[in-house]
Amino acid sequence: MPTRVLVVEDDGLIRLDLADTLSEAGYDVVEAANADQALAILQQRSDINMLLTDIDMPGSMNGIQLAALTAERWPDCAIVVISGRYTPVKGVLPSGARFIAKPVSEKLLHSVLSQIPELS
Amino acid sequence: MNQTTHMQLTNPDCGRLFRNHDWSATPLGAVETWPVELRTLTSVMMGSLQPMLLVWGPSQTTIYNDGYAAMCGSRHPAAFAGTFRSLWHDIWDQVEPIIDAAFEGRGTAMDDIEFIMHRNGYPEEAHFAFSYTPVRDPWGAVLGMFCACNEITSQVAARRAERTQRERFRQVFELSPGGIAMLMGSNHVFDYANEEYHSIIGRGREIIGKPVADALSEVVRQGIINLLDDVYRSGEPLVAKDRRIDLNRGPDGEKQSRRIDFVYQPMKDDAGNVAGILVQARDVTELRADEERRDLLSHELGHRLKNQLAMVQAIASQTLRSAPDLVTARRRLSERIGVLSDAHDVILEGGRGASTVLQLVQQMTAVHDDPSNPRIRIAGPNLKIGSRPSLSLSLILHELATNAMKYGALSSAEGTVKLQWRVGGETGDRFELTWAEAGGPRVDPSASPGSGTRLITAGLNGTLDGRVELVYHESGLLCRVTCDLETFQKEH
Numbered sequence: 001m002p003t004r005v006l007v008v009e010d011d012g013l014i015r016l017d018l019a020d021t022l023s024e025a026g027y028d029v030v031e032a033a034n035a036d037q038a039l040a041i042l043q044q045r046s047d048i049n050m051l052l053t054d055i056d057m058p059g060s061m062n063g064i065q066l067a068a069l070t071a072e073r074w075p076d077c078a079i080v081v082i083s084g085r086y087t088p089v090k091g092v093l094p095s096g097a098r099f100i101a102k103p104v105s106e107k108l109l110h111s112v113l114s115q116i117p118e119l120s
Numbered sequence: 121m122n123q124t125t126h127m128q129l130t131n132p133d134c135g136r137l138f139r140n141h142d143w144s145a146t147p148l149g150a151v152e153t154w155p156v157e158l159r160t161l162t163s164v165m166m167g168s169l170q171p172m173l174l175v176w177g178p179s180q181t182t183i184y185n186d187g188y189a190a191m192c193g194s195r196h197p198a199a200f201a202g203t204f205r206s207l208w209h210d211i212w213d214q215v216e217p218i219i220d221a222a223f224e225g226r227g228t229a230m231d232d233i234e235f236i237m238h239r240n241g242y243p244e245e246a247h248f249a250f251s252y253t254p255v256r257d258p259w260g261a262v263l264g265m266f267c268a269c270n271e272i273t274s275q276v277a278a279r280r281a282e283r284t285q286r287e288r289f290r291q292v293f294e295l296s297p298g299g300i301a302m303l304m305g306s307n308h309v310f311d312y313a314n315e316e317y318h319s320i321i322g323r324g325r326e327i328i329g330k331p332v333a334d335a336l337s338e339v340v341r342q343g344i345i346n347l348l349d350d351v352y353r354s355g356e357p358l359v360a361k362d363r364r365i366d367l368n369r370g371p372d373g374e375k376q377s378r379r380i381d382f383v384y385q386p387m388k389d390d391a392g393n394v395a396g397i398l399v400q401a402r403d404v405t406e407l408r409a410d411e412e413r414r415d416l417l418s419h420e421l422g423h424r425l426k427n428q429l430a431m432v433q434a435i436a437s438q439t440l441r442s443a444p445d446l447v448t449a450r451r452r453l454s455e456r457i458g459v460l461s462d463a464h465d466v467i468l469e470g471g472r473g474a475s476t477v478l479q480l481v482q483q484m485t486a487v488h489d490d491p492s493n494p495r496i497r498i499a500g501p502n503l504k505i506g507s508r509p510s511l512s513l514s515l516i517l518h519e520l521a522t523n524a525m526k527y528g529a530l531s532s533a534e535g536t537v538k539l540q541w542r543v544g545g546e547t548g549d550r551f552e553l554t555w556a557e558a559g560g561p562r563v564d565p566s567a568s569p570g571s572g573t574r575l576i577t578a579g580l581n582g583t584l585d586g587r588v589e590l591v592y593h594e595s596g597l598l599c600r601v602t603c604d605l606e607t608f609q610k611e612h
Contacts, residue, residue, distance in 0.1 A: 010581070010583075011427070011581045011582070012577070012578030012580075012586070013434040013438070013515075014430050014433075014434045016575075017433070017438060020441060021437070033579075033586070058582065058583065058584040058604075084423060084426030084427050084429075085423040085426070102429075103426065103429045103430040103433045
């Protein structure tokens with residue numbers, strides 16, 4: 001069964017591109033435009049293996065809060081956080097979560113995803 | 121006592137003149153004939169280190185010691201045993217009244233009398249502290265005048281130099297761009313404060329002569345007195361940067377929070393003891409706020425640049441994915457980046473948060489429409505748009521126009537586009553834009569969407585609850601873009 005990734009990014013172009021890149025690499029992609037939408041998806045379905053989320057997004061929650069909530073409620077779900085604005089210091093992200101700075105290079109994305117034990 | 125030895129020790133010069141003088145040839149007569157008063161005072165004078173002078177008898181014969189001789193300059197020794205008037209002829213108009221008063225029985229004491237004297241052959245200012253005392257015989261008749269005095273010319277000059285220096289310092293202090301105040305004593309009494317210091321603490325406050333704790337009572341609770349006490353006690357200066365201090369400096373004495381750089385410098389007296397504190401202060405409230413705004417702005421710009429690079433990356437990658445060949449990809453990519461660049465100009469021209477939907481629409485029509493035969497009809501309110509959505513709206517409009525020229529209404533001579541935008545939603549909280557094509561070739565809804573279509577459906581960047589609908593009516597394409605109005609207009 002292919003790994004299912006939930007991509008959370010308010011910028012539609014970047015989300016589109018991330019989704020294409022991941023699909024091409026063999027992942028199953030579900031998209032959300034903000035943390036509230038992402039949370040609704042996580043609650044609806046139990047087959048999300050990984051969360052790939054931006055930090056700065058409109059809505060009631062930002063990506064860091066979403067990551068924390070995901071780690072707490074869906075501990076098996078791997079977490080990757082991306083941002084162009086912040087570089088989270090140690091302790092801000094849940095343990096085990098990865099961080100990638102924007103703009104996200106395809107090479108770096110693949111290299112980070114390949115290191116996640118839950119996905120192999 | 122051996123009077124001669126005594127004179128030689130304390131007044132060698134005048135002592136010798138006194139002994140060698142032929143007094144019998146003077147109006148005073150031989151020394152043996154002198155009254156006891158004259159002999160006693162002469163002895164006192166020649167035994168004293170303090171400058172002293174005797175003016176005796178109606179002849180006003182003048183006798184003095186070495187100390188006084190120094191004050192006579194080059195007139196000594198010729199003046200010894202001469203008349204008082206011949207000694208001070210150049211200032212006689214000032215001396216005469218007081219010597220006359222002494223002979224009339226009235227003494228005079230002055231702390232500082234100023235003379236212009238020619239005792240060294242040139243005019244010079246001289247200052248003396250002295251007393252003229254009448255000397256009487258047992259029956260009360262005035263025999264002469266005894267004067268003990270000190271030349272204080274050098275002290276006066278030093279005092280004046282000090283005053284001049286202080287005055288000069290004050291002038292420098294007044295012109296200083298920083299606040300300067302001088303506090304004296306262990307309870308830090310304001311001795312001086314320049315204009316700028318007054319402006320920092322609040323104009324019109326009476327502080328001179330008051331201790332800091334009374335003059336600026338609001339700083340007591342803020343620990344300022346403790347800091348002053350420490351400096352006064354330790355003699356060590358204190359440098360404070362960007363300290364927040366509440367001062368009752370408003371027009372009605374209301375409290376204002378300021379950020380102040382200051383230095384407390386102990387001022388020491390000649391003995392090395394701390395006598396006061398020199399305060400130098402600079403109100404850096406506005407300066408620091410400016411710096412923080414600048415830092416925030418440059419951080420903001422960096423962040424925006426990263427976002428834009430991410431957007432360019434996504435556009436490039438999408439363009440390359442969907443283009444049939446490299447030539448097409450290159451052309452499309454350069455057009456799309458050109459659109460972003462133009463949209464960026466609007467953001468920069470209008471300043472932050474000042475671009476409007478109309479400006480972006482006009483940029484698109486300038487490229488894709490013909491002013492002599494306009495085919496895109498536009499209508500909509502003057503609506504502000506945030507910088508993030510403005511980049512995506514420009515791109516959407518560009519892709520819609522490009523597609524219309526290639527396959528849609530603008531590809532035939534009769535086709536038109538109606539582009540409208542408004543504030544919608546039940547509570548007026550949505551932005552709505554419609555692009556309606558008509559009169560073009562028949563649309564084939566089953567045709568696969570091009571890469572432009574994907575970019576259109578990516579929606580408005582940075583907005584909440586955005587939706588893009590593309591409906592292929594038989595009459596032409598209808599595109600509807602909607603999103604939350606607040607995030608559409610917000611600056612990120």
